[in-house]
Amino acid sequence: AQSVAQPEDQVNVAEGNPLTVKCTYSVSGNPYLFWYVQYPNRGLQFLLKYITGDNLVKGSYGFEAEFNKSQTSFHLKKPSALVSDSALYFCAVVEDTGRRALTFGSGTRLQVQP
């Protein structure tokens, strides 16, 4: 079975400071990992993904994520937060065994203060 945990319901950070949104996962095989962002009254938008290769993945809007196999983590990071980054962020995982669908975490609300 596959699962994802986002331990923080909310993360608060000041504009210009670095931000981290945490994600850990559990799978039987190898993971494919994703981050999505959701703005109010909208569907989720894809930010970045890890399939294989370099553990540091770069995505949209200056976000990046680091895959750590030993810690089964895939934390989302950004060097300098913007007020416009305030949104709901979801981590998701699917195993590499084929015929499965993404499992999402419960989401983390990011609040960037001016």
Add this chain to the structure above:
Amino acid sequence: DAEITQSPRHKITETGRQVTLACHQTWNHNNMFWYRQDLGHGLRLIHYSYGVQDTNKGEVSDGYSVSRSNTEDLPLTLESAASSQTSVYFCASSRGYNSPLHFGNGTRLTVT
């Protein structure tokens, strides 16, 4: 531009009624998914399809059904609506199982 559209955006129905939520995509994706979003639970998978005539149950499939008669559409039916099915429903599609999902803007369903 290709897109995925859901209708209606808002729906209010009564307990016991049958309700169908529409999802239409022009990406020509084989894979389509239905999720529900509830506070504290994130997104939970209801049903998914990997192609025409293929449907699979997700983790919260009880009380829901889908059918896939063409590539573009995956309607979600609530056989007999219950108050516990009040939620926001998202449809999504993807090219492959490890490809990013493209989401619709959701349907907010209220069961009274």
